[in-house]
Amino acid sequence: MASPIASYYSGKNVLITGATGFMGKVLVEKLLRSCPNVRSLYVLVRPKAGQSMQERVKDMMKCKLFDRVREDDPDFYQKIVPISSELTQPGLAISPQDAQKLASCINVVFHCAATIRFDEPLKHALQLNVIATQQLLTLALQMPNLEAFIHVSTAYANCNRRQIDEVIYPPPVEPKKLIDSLEWMDDSIVRDITPRLIGDRPNTYTYTKALAECVVQQASSKINIGIIRPSIVGASWQEPFPGWIDNFNGPSGVFIAAGKGILRTMRANNDAVADLIPVDVVINLTLAAGWYTAVQKPKTALVYNCTTGGINPFHWGEIEHHVMSTFKRNPLEQAFRRPNANITSNYLINQYWILVSHKFPALIYDLFLRLSGQKPQMMRIFNRLHKAIGLLEYFSSQEWEWNSENVTMLMGQLSPEDRKNFNFDVRQLNWPEYIENYCIGTKKYVLNEDMSDIPAARQHLRKLRNIRYTFNTVLLVFIWRVFIARSQMARNIWYFVVSLCFKFLSYFRASSTLTN
Numbered sequence: 001m002a003s004p005i006a007s008y009y010s011g012k013n014v015l016i017t018g019a020t021g022f023m024g025k026v027l028v029e030k031l032l033r034s035c036p037n038v039r040s041l042y043v044l045v046r047p048k049a050g051q052s053m054q055e056r057v058k059d060m061m062k063c064k065l066f067d068r069v070r071e072d073d074p075d076f077y078q079k080i081v082p083i084s085s086e087l088t089q090p091g092l093a094i095s096p097q098d099a100q101k102l103a104s105c106i107n108v109v110f111h112c113a114a115t116i117r118f119d120e121p122l123k124h125a126l127q128l129n130v131i132a133t134q135q136l137l138t139l140a141l142q143m144p145n146l147e148a149f150i151h152v153s154t155a156y157a158n159c160n161r162r163q164i165d166e167v168i169y170p171p172p173v174e175p176k177k178l179i180d181s182l183e184w185m186d187d188s189i190v191r192d193i194t195p196r197l198i199g200d201r202p203n204t205y206t207y208t209k210a211l212a213e214c215v216v217q218q219a220s221s222k223i224n225i226g227i228i229r230p231s232i233v234g235a236s237w238q239e240p241f242p243g244w245i246d247n248f249n250g251p252s253g254v255f256i257a258a259g260k261g262i263l264r265t266m267r268a269n270n271d272a273v274a275d276l277i278p279v280d281v282v283i284n285l286t287l288a289a290g291w292y293t294a295v296q297k298p299k300t301a302l303v304y305n306c307t308t309g310g311i312n313p314f315h316w317g318e319i320e321h322h323v324m325s326t327f328k329r330n331p332l333e334q335a336f337r338r339p340n341a342n343i344t345s346n347y348l349i350n351q352y353w354i355l356v357s358h359k360f361p362a363l364i365y366d367l368f369l370r371l372s373g374q375k376p377q378m379m380r381i382f383n384r385l386h387k388a389i390g391l392l393e394y395f396s397s398q399e400w401e402w403n404s405e406n407v408t409m410l411m412g413q414l415s416p417e418d419r420k421n422f423n424f425d426v427r428q429l430n431w432p433e434y435i436e437n438y439c440i441g442t443k444k445y446v447l448n449e450d451m452s453d454i455p456a457a458r459q460h461l462r463k464l465r466n467i468r469y470t471f472n473t474v475l476l477v478f479i480w481r482v483f484i485a486r487s488q489m490a491r492n493i494w495y496f497v498v499s500l501c502f503k504f505l506s507y508f509r510a511s512s513t514l515t516n
């Protein structure tokens with residue numbers, strides 16, 4: 001029996017925004033691999049960093065992620081149709097011809113594009129996450145053959161709540177009112193009022209994603225809509241191969257910084273659930289939701305909380321343990337120090353370790369660089385790291401409860417074959433194995449390091465250990481020279497401690513000789 005999901009996408013024209021992004025790429029790959037009869041994938045792309053839209057798509061298809069698709073069908077790229085589009089421009093800067101073409105042929109839309117930066121100025125976040133969504137919906141309304149519009153939101157759109165159900169909550173402000181009022185405001189005024197506007201949300205990202213859900217809901221009487229809310233999206237679990245990841249976002253940057261021995265301390269709650277979700281799980285659910293929305297046409301927009309915490313929980317403390325253990329066995333190249341990161345929820349303890357384990361070594365290293373005629377850089381790196389982890393701590397210090405009834409319902413609707421081909425059952429996820437593959441994935445695919453260099457990386461860590469021993473010895477001798485040798489009382493204490501140690505040693509040696 002043919003898989004209902006693959007049969008549904010057969011012959012369909014699909015429009016994808018954000019196809020050059022992390023999740024978009026995995027979506028394109030999975031559609032091409034598991035729904036080989038899909039007709040065309042229209043991807044909205046902008047030129048960037050001196051590369052034309054065509055060059056970017058070409059480069060993307062050369063990526064290792066597409067190896068399996070390439071093997072199955074070397075001409076797979078013919079199905080991808082790049083459409084020039086800048087989402088922040090009026091009409092998404094799509095040419096009238098392209099707009100007409102899209103309007104006449106598209107059957108399913110997946111809207112993945114967004115700015116996911118936590119420090120995005122409100123105006124820009126609003127422009128991309130809300131206004132562009134609105135414009136895409138306007139385009140979708142002109143598509144007579146449209147069967148489903150899937151909007152990718154985030155599980156943290158409503159992170160000001162502890163318990164989050166699969167419903168669209170009333171927006172913090174009517175999106176249209178905010179758009180109208182920000183339009184005439186100067187950037188500096190917007191910056192000043194941003195904290196008041198976002199209220200109890202931590203950043204403009206979660207705030208604008210909540211507004212986008214509201215905008216999507218407003219169109220749900222005219223279009224079949226589904227909303228996917230993934231939590232913290234991590235490397236792939238199984239598909240197209242374990243551990244695929246290509247960016248520093250969310251936990252990936254933290255894992256890399258810890259693996260390089262740069263990050264030694266971070267504020268996170270050891271016992272809080274770390275709601276990571278593998279990217280392939282999110283994409284499988286997204287494709288299944290597209291199928292269900294088109295075929296069943298639910299009366300209201302269904303929301304899918306794509307999370308792991310309520311089903312197969314894992315905690316930040318456990319993540320720390322497995323990340324450290326993986327990087328000790330599979331070290332990254334040219335580490336700054338031996339990997340040894342600890343998380344703590346205590347502010348003061350964290351500040352202490354920042355001083356001792358981040359700022360002090362950075363200072364020493366920069367001094368060394370200066371003395372050897374090079375440009376100091378470590379303090380700058382640490383300042384950037386502190387900014388980045390400061391933005392993430394909100395999410396690693398608390399926990400949320402997401403209801404996922406619609407996800408369970410959808411799983412129940414899948415045929416046994418689809419349950420295998422579009423697997424989003426996270427009960428089967430083995431966390432230690434997943435975290436190990438994730439860390440190795442950051443090494444191989446983000447840092448482009450070769451696994452055959454691991455012996456050299458281990459050798460480098462041994463060298464760092466010897467440097468540390470030497471440094472500690474020199475420090476001890478220095479302290480002895482400066483303090484102990486100059487004060488009679490310090491000397492007495494010092495001799496007392498040394499003789500105590502000596503007595504203990506002789507005692508243990510004597511007792512072990514007796515027992516033998």
Ligand SMILES: CCCCCCCC/C=C\CCCCCCCC(=O)SCCNC(=O)CCNC(=O)[C@H](O)C(C)(C)COP(=O)(O)OP(=O)(O)OC[C@H]1O[C@@H](n2cnc3c(N)ncnc32)[C@H](O)[C@@H]1OP(=O)(O)O
Pocket residue numbers: 116117118119154155156231232233248249250251253254255256257258266268316319320323324341343384387388391392395396
């Ligand atoms: C032992 C470990 C224990 C574990 C402990 C707990 C870990 C907890 C971790 C996390 C949990 C929370 C996660 C919440 C998730 C919510 C879910 C979602 O819905 S959305 C997705 C989330 N979105 C983001 O993750 C965007 C965050 N990033 C930003 O906002 C910006 O990148 C920012 C402010 C952090 C930095 O901005 P700039 O302007 O200083 O830098 P720029 O332009 O982005 O990057 C410059 C260079 O640095 C690299 N970079 C960026 N982030 C990095 C990082 N974290 N570490 C290292 N390098 C990084 C980039 O690749 C780039 O490299 P080149 O210049 O292109 O070569």
Ligand SMILES: NC(=O)C1=CN([C@@H]2O[C@H](COP(=O)(O)OP(=O)(O)OC[C@H]3O[C@@H](n4cnc5c(N)ncnc54)[C@H](OP(=O)(O)O)[C@@H]3O)[C@@H](O)[C@H]2O)C=CC1
Pocket residue numbers: 017018019020021022023024044045046048085086087088111112113114115116128152153154155209229230231232233234249250
């Ligand atoms: N990553 C995560 O942990 C999570 C992500 N999400 C959601 O998933 C979706 C995808 O996220 P992810 O793949 O990680 O994000 P990425 O940052 O990797 O990708 C964003 C995509 O949007 C495109 N884009 C951004 N600005 C514009 C613009 N002005 N015009 C045209 N295209 C633009 C980017 O194109 P370009 O390559 O040209 O920059 C890119 O393709 C987002 O909606 C996000 O909110 C939800 C939960 C967690």
